[in-house]
Amino acid sequence: MKLKLPKPSFWLITLAVIWAAGIISVVYRFYNGLGAATNLSDQFPWGIWIGFDILIGVALAAGGFAVCATIYIFNLKEYRPIGRPTVLTAFLGYVLVIVALLVDLGKPYNVWHVITMWNHHSVMFEVGWCVMLYTTVLFLEFLPAFFERFRMVFWQDLFHRILIPLVIAGVILSTLHQSSLGSLYLIVPTKLHPIWYSGMLPVFFFISALAGGLAMVIFESYLSARAFGKGIEHRLLAQISRVIAVVLMIYLVLRLQNMVERGAFKHVFDGSSEGIFFLIEIILGYITPMMLFFNARIRESKAGLFFGAVLTLFGLVMNRLNVAITGMARSAGVEYLPSWMEVAVTLSVIAAGLFIFRLASKYLPVFPREEKTGVHQPPLIEAGGSGKLAMGLLAGLLILVLAGFGYSLAVTRPNQSVDVPQAAQAIAAESLEFPAPIEFVQSEESPGQVIFNHESHVDTSAPNCKNCHAGLFSIRASKAGTAVQTRAVGHDQCGTCHNGEKAFNYEESCDGCHMSTE
Amino acid sequence: MKAAILTDLTKCVGCEACALACKEINDLPRDSANHMLTAYTWSAMEHRNGVNIRRQCMHCEEPACASACPVGALSKTPEGAVVYDGRKCIGCRYCMIACPFGIPKYQWDKPIPLIQKCIFCYEKALKAGEQPACTAACPTGATIFGERQALIAEAQQRISSTPEKYQPHIFGLKEAGGTSVLYTSAVPFAELGFPANLIEESYPNLTWKVLNKIPGIVTTGTAFLAGLWWIVNRRIKLQEKPDETL
Numbered sequence: 054m055k056l057k058l059p060k061p062s063f064w065l066i067t068l069a070v071i072w073a074a075g076i077i078s079v080v081y082r083f084y085n086g087l088g089a090a091t092n093l094s095d096q097f098p099w100g101i102w103i104g105f106d107i108l109i110g111v112a113l114a115a116g117g118f119a120v121c122a123t124i125y126i127f128n129l130k131e132y133r134p135i136g137r138p139t140v141l142t143a144f145l146g147y148v149l150v151i152v153a154l155l156v157d158l159g160k161p162y163n164v165w166h167v168i169t170m171w172n173h174h175s176v177m178f179e180v181g182w183c184v185m186l187y188t189t190v191l192f193l194e195f196l197p198a199f200f201e202r203f204r205m206v207f208w209q210d211l212f213h214r215i216l217i218p219l220v221i222a223g224v225i226l227s228t229l230h231q232s233s234l235g236s237l238y239l240i241v242p243t244k245l246h247p248i249w250y251s252g253m254l255p256v257f258f259f260i261s262a263l264a265g266g267l268a269m270v271i272f273e274s275y276l277s278a279r280a281f282g283k284g285i286e287h288r289l290l291a292q293i294s295r296v297i298a299v300v301l302m303i304y305l306v307l308r309l310q311n312m313v314e315r316g317a318f319k320h321v322f323d324g325s326s327e328g329i330f331f332l333i334e335i336i337l338g339y340i341t342p343m344m345l346f347f348n349a350r351i352r353e354s355k356a357g358l359f360f361g362a363v364l365t366l367f368g369l370v371m372n373r374l375n376v377a378i379t380g381m382a383r384s385a386g387v388e389y390l391p392s393w394m395e396v397a398v399t400l401s402v403i404a405a406g407l408f409i410f411r412l413a414s415k416y417l418p419v420f421p422r423e424e425k426t427g428v429h430q431p432p433l434i435e436a437g438g439s440g441k442l443a444m445g446l447l448a449g450l451l452i453l454v455l456a457g458f459g460y461s462l463a464v465t466r467p468n469q470s471v472d473v474p475q476a477a478q479a480i481a482a483e484s485l486e487f488p489a490p491i492e493f494v495q496s497e498e499s500p501g502q503v504i505f506n507h508e509s510h511v512d513t514s515a516p517n518c519k520n521c522h523a524g525l526f527s528i529r530a531s532k533a534g535t536a537v538q539t540r541a542v543g544h545d546q547c548g549t550c551h552n553g554e555k556a557f558n559y560e561e562s563c564d565g566c567h568m569s570t571e
Numbered sequence: 572m573k574a575a576i577l578t579d580l581t582k583c584v585g586c587e588a589c590a591l592a593c594k595e596i597n598d599l600p601r602d603s604a605n606h607m608l609t610a611y612t613w614s615a616m617e618h619r620n621g622v623n624i625r626r627q628c629m630h631c632e633e634p635a636c637a638s639a640c641p642v643g644a645l646s647k648t649p650e651g652a653v654v655y656d657g658r659k660c661i662g663c664r665y666c667m668i669a670c671p672f673g674i675p676k677y678q679w680d681k682p683i684p685l686i687q688k689c690i691f692c693y694e695k696a697l698k699a700g701e702q703p704a705c706t707a708a709c710p711t712g713a714t715i716f717g718e719r720q721a722l723i724a725e726a727q728q729r730i731s732s733t734p735e736k737y738q739p740h741i742f743g744l745k746e747a748g749g750t751s752v753l754y755t756s757a758v759p760f761a762e763l764g765f766p767a768n769l770i771e772e773s774y775p776n777l778t779w780k781v782l783n784k785i786p787g788i789v790t791t792g793t794a795f796l797a798g799l800w801w802i803v804n805r806r807i808k809l810q811e812k813p814d815e816t817l
Contacts, residue, residue, distance in 0.1 A: 083682055084682060085682065086678070086679060086680050086681050086682050086684060087677075087679055087684065088679025088680050089679075089680070093679070094679070095608075095609065095610075095667070095673075095676045095677060095679075096673070098664040098667040098668060098677060099664060099668060122796070125800070126796055126799055126800045126803070127799070127803060128800075128803045128804060128807060157663075158661055158662045158663055159660070159661070159662015159663070159664070159677070159678075159683070159684040159685075159686075160660060160661050160662040160683060160684070161661075161662070163642075163659070163660065163661040163662070164661055166641075166642040166659055166661055167641050167642060167661070170642040170643050170644075170659055171643070172638075172640055172641055172642060172643040173782070174638045174775060174778070174779055174782065175638060175639055175640055175641045175643075175665070175778075176639070176665075176778050176781075176782065177639060177640070177641035177663055177665045178641035178642075179782060179785065180641075181641050217797075217800055221793055221796045221797060221800070224792070224796055225788070225789055225792045225793060225796070228788070228792065229785060229788065229789075232781075236778055236781050236782070237665070237668075239777045239778045239780075239781060240635055240638070240639060240668075240669045240774055240775075240777050240778050241668060241669065241671075242770055242777065243671055243766060243768045243769055243770065244668070244671070255781055381668075507710075517586065518586040518587060518588045518591065518710070522588060522591045522592075522708075
């Protein structure tokens with residue numbers, strides 16, 4: 054049986070539906086607030102817009118700086134073909150991260166404050182600056198593709214001169230930025246689950262982003278080869294996969310060793326959902342792709358490379374979601390599942406990324422080489438039976454993980470807070486200290502001074518301030534100890550109770566309250 | 572003076588006068604619930620396990636929220652209050668993530684929201700040396716205002732004179748590097764929903780330890796990469812033109 058590629062019209066319709074839902078969600082969010090559009094709460098203030106769109110969007114862009122450094126600093130010119138696609142991926146990644154950020158921020162029009170109102174003690178401040186600067190650098194790094202396309206020789210030449218400083222700036226900024234996203238969580242030692250909390254978070258974020266960014270090169274190359282017969286030589290991709298294997302190995306050694314040092318392994322096998330999520334992350338997303346990429350036969354096959362890259366990306370996604378959501382859920386004490394609008398915005402952002410990447414690869418010199426082979430099938434399908442099996446496994450895995458997420462979040466966490474106002478009021482009233490008698494200010498028609506005593510107005514067996522405060526009467530006392538009126542007190546207020554039902558009627562007895570003047 | 576608040580949970584009758592006074596001075600809507608902190612309840616009264624627990628911002632000596640805020644919208648004043656400037660705020664909610672006590676709340680219902688929390692009545696009272704509305708309103712002296720060291724001494728005195736009545740623990744003395752709001756209680760704090768696993772190191776220091784390395788990383792990194800590029804490039808040139816001395 055031959056699998057047919059879906060018609061473009063199908064994808065266009067899907068795209069239109071996703072974008073329509075995304076646009077509606079964004080409009081709704083800005084009109085009604087984050088509370089109405091998302092499932093975020095005071096207990097869970099950061100959801101998938103941060104955990105997925107931003108943390109993962111940035112991490113996938115990490116291929117950009119690694120490849121640029123390889124080509125220009127280490128002068129390994131053979132890698133040049135992958136330079137542009139990775140820079141473009143990184144640039145698009147950052148632009149879309151900024152879009153998601155602006156939707157998530159409460160006051161997006163204030164985002165420029167990061168430029169003028171410095172708080173250099175804040176990791177978020179560092180993150181903000183890195184996003185701004187590195188997006189600029191990536192834009193500049195991608196400009197030569199335009200110059201080449203439109204034959205602007207002068208500009209091409211100029212850029213050639215500033216390329217090295219630009220690349221160095223990119224590497225430094227990217228290193229800072231990738232690690233700073235991990236540093237964000239350094240300040241929550243008591244909120245993030247011990248499986249993930251570590252002083253090494255910035256280092257872990259950096260290394261795993263490196264692996265993910267490189268896996269993205271393989272992933273995209275295949276997609277683009279399939280779409281327009283443009284791609285990167287298999288030999289180069291196989292070399293990248295070897296690098297990924299080494300990076301994953303270093304990551305695993307550091308991370309597992311760190312967990313042993315912190316005694317975090319006892320949480321892995323305690324049957325908690327966190328432990329299971331960690332095992333899925335580390336076994337499927339790190340150990341499996343590492344072993345695949347260390348195997349020469351796998352590296353030689355297209356399907357093997359693609360499968361390994363997908364698993365590496367899966368590991369990265371799992372890690373970031375585990376830090377941002379799974380690991381924070383227990384301390385938050387609430388369930389968080391994204392609302393459909395959060396999902397719609399996230400999908401729109403991903404769709405926009407793929408769409409622009411597709412446009413750029415079609416019209417700009419992004420991929421170097423035209424593959425002569427005709428129709429391209431998805432690499433896993435091309436590989437025949439085993440490829441289909443692998444794809445099935447992958448889909449099953451995804452469903453399993455999603456179901457797991459849903460289940461673990463749906464398990465209600467106990468909320469011990471019980472509202473027992475009666476019990477509270479029954480507490481001995483002998484410790485009550487009433488305010489000093491309050492002298493009300495007299496109006497001109499007043500027949501005499503009124504002095505209010507709490508003693509005669511409060512049932513000491515069940516004192517309840519709320520009967521009168523803070524609506525009917527102001528509750529705030531003055532500094533001298535004698536209460537003052539912050540609002541005029543008159544018959545309207547006293548008469549609420551002094552109406553002949555709860556207490557004597559004020560209209561019938563002036564001297565019940567007003568002291569005679571003689 | 573370092574202003575502080577001491578709340579003695581053994582003396583609290585749960586009348587909510589503090590919560591009501593807070594709403595009054597800050598013009599907060601009275602119809603919202605008082606039993607938990609929200610953007611519209613900055614001082615709450617929770618009744619749990621037969622104990623009345625006053626909840627409010629702890630006003631940390633070294634506040635995690637102020638260190639987390641990228642634009643300095645949150646800051647610790649010399650008087651001891653952790654205050655908020657909504658005009659600076661960009662709404663990133665990192666303060667909410669960073670706060671170990673989960674204090675800053677968000678106006679989820681507003682298209683243009685603010686972070687909200689107790690600000691120690693800074694503008695309306697503390698700045699002028701007056702006590703905040705909540706302690707002024709307390710009819711039992713369960714929550715009192717004073718100088719931090721004096722209140723610590725008072726709490727210690729209460730605990731040592733009637734040890735059978737108190738847990739031997741002043742919450743806020745060392746938690747998160749010390750706070751300006753202190754608690755004493757007859758019941759262990761962990762049973763009352765107070766975070767039990769707090770570290771005593773200052774929270775801002777956790778991120779500062781990494782952030783202060785940035786200048787070093789930038790300078791050394793740039794020098795290293797530039798040097799590397801120069802060496803590699805020179806070698807290639809030498810290979811191409813071995814006769815010339817470069």
